[in-house]
Amino acid sequence: MGFLSRAMGAMGIASAVAEERSLENPQVSLSDTDAMLGLLGLLDRNGALPRVSIEAALAVPAVWGITNFLPRTLAALPFHTFEAGENGERVNDPRAQLLSFASNAETSSYAWRKYHWHQVFTIGRGLSWIERAGDRAVAIWSMDASKTQVIRRNGRKFYKYGDREYPAKDVIDTPFLLKPDGLGSYSPIEKCNLAISLAIAMGDFAGGFFAGGGVPPYALEGPLPTGRDGLQRARDDIQRAIDLAKKEGRAFFGLPPGHKLNPIGTDPSKGQMVEARLFQIQEVARIWQMPPVFVQDLSKGTFTNTEQQDLQLVKHLVGQWAKDFEDEVTLKLYGQRPRRRAKHNLDGLQRGAFKDRIEALARAILTGQLMPDEARALENRPPAAGGDRLYVQQATVPLEEAGVVPAPPEPKDEEDGDDAGTETEK
Incomplete structure (x- = not known):
């Protein structure tokens, strides 16, 4: 009708x-x-x-796009473990395998982290339980944040999930924004x-x-x-x-x-x-601080500011959430004073065009900042002979010495031992 x-x-x-x-x-x-x-x-x-409801909100294309894009992006970041310190080497212990390969026998690391982040950006909290054999972490299992109650007893935090309670040290907790009581969290959709x-x-x-x-x-x-x-x-x-x-x-x-x-x-x-619906896309993007270009809003996009929005995504959104997750995982898996730390690698998100990457790597090699093998590894290429050394280009000289060819070194005088001995005998 x-x-x-x-x-x-x-x-x-x-x-x-x-x-x-x-x-x-x-x-x-x-x-x-x-x-x-x-x-x-x-x-x-x-x-x-x-x-x-959250289900109804996901029917809005902008909400659907953001709450899928951010979890996929964060889950796709390489997540490894390194020795603590400024230049700590990468390690591959059993806990690192849970983070980078498979969180448990049923779920890959990517799938676990994607579900975790989807909970963060919809319900407002991502929760995961660490299964231990003694003090050794053997698996990480996702929890449904909507069915979990966070309580505090005798000054300690516990997570009640079904018929069980888990201490805070065994739960990886990533809230979107904590409430004033430090227990509840805000859902961006709600x-x-x-x-x-x-x-x-x-x-x-x-x-x-x-x-x-x-x-x-x-x-x-x-x-x-x-x-x-x-x-x-x-x-x-x-x-x-x-x-x-x-x-x-x-x-x-x-x-x-x-x-x-x-x-x-x-x-x-x-x-x-039409204008009102376009503004509403921008309004929804503000909730998650998402650059408009990533919700397909190119109404004000140019070649220049689109690239800047790409950098803004890494610096002011993905990088901050990655830091939050790194610290939480390190605390729960490696303790309060860890000798090892879990870290994301954001280099993949900041990859430029092929020409720009090659020029940047060549400059880093010629200025002694990267070894050739390190630069090749960033491009997924195998090591090469002589690539494990630092090099520097020596073409830079003082201005007053420009164009001056250095004189060859003078030969050193060699003493004739036989003549000296004969003269002594005389």
């Missing part, structure tokens, strides 16, 4: 509602956000946007529900508009039959006329004399629906 039928079905109250919610009504303030949203039909009966709900309402409005053939709701004005049956027949006649006009491709259909259709909806173009 189209917009016209629904509008005529409520014909008894259409005039009053239209007058009450019209822009011509001086009681409707154009600066009142709630009044304007109510005029557009985006508010519920209580005068507020309906709250949405906390910013209004912005996401508005995006859903705009999508529903656009879907309803185009599902009705792009025809806004109308009210029939003119002498109408009295009685419920007569009104129903009039509505059915109008609906048949509309359907017949659509079927035969006619541009218009006739109405009884003295009748006309008045639009009672808002023209989407006048309401700047």
Whole structure:
């Protein structure tokens, strides 16, 4: 049933509602956000946007894209263990295998970390339990944060999951943002529900508009039959006329004399629906501090600032979450004063074009910062002969010595032992 039928079905109250919610009504303030949203039909009966669940929020393309992009990106980062210190060497102990290869017998490291981060960016907390054999960690298992209760007893933190309780030292905990009590955490979707709900309402409005053939709701004005049956027949006649006009491709259909259709909806173009939906994408991106280009918003993208947004993603978003996870995993797997640390490798996210990478590596080799084998390893190439030494280019000389060819060294005088001995004998 189209917009016209629904509008005529409520014909008894259409005039009053239209007058009450019209822009011509001086009681409707154009600066009142709630009044304007109510005029557009985006508010519920209580005068507020309906709250949405996490499942409903994932139906918003921007939310879906962000909550999938960030977990995949963070889970794909190489995650290794190194000796503590500035230049600690990489180690491959059993705990490092849990982080870089398989967290348990059923789950790869990538799958475990992806699920962990998805919980962080939706529910607001990622939790994982460390299974131990004595003091040795043998597996890491994901926990459903929505079914876990965090409590504090005698000053110690515990995680209640099902019928079991786990001490804090056995749980890897990554909250999106802790609440003031230090136990609960905020969900970005729940906390910013209004912005996401508005995006859903705009999508529903656009879907309803185009599902009705792009025809806004109308009210029939003119002498109408009295009685419920007569009104129903009039509505059915109008609906048949509309359907017949659509079927035969006619541009218009006739109405009884003295009748006309008045639009009672808002023209989407006048309401700047396209601009509003684009702004809502940017609003959703702000919740997770996501650069707009990564939610496919290129409305203000250029060759220059798109590359800068790529750097911003690593410096101000991925890098910070990676640091949070590194410290938490190191604490829970290696203790409070660790001799080894878990670290991500962010180099892969910062890889430039092939030409830029090769020029940067060549410069690092010629200035003694990288050995050739180290540069080759960054490009996934095997070591080469003589590549385990540092080199420096010696073409830089003082200005006053430019163009001067150094003189060859003078030969040293060699004493003739035989002659000296003969002269002594004389």
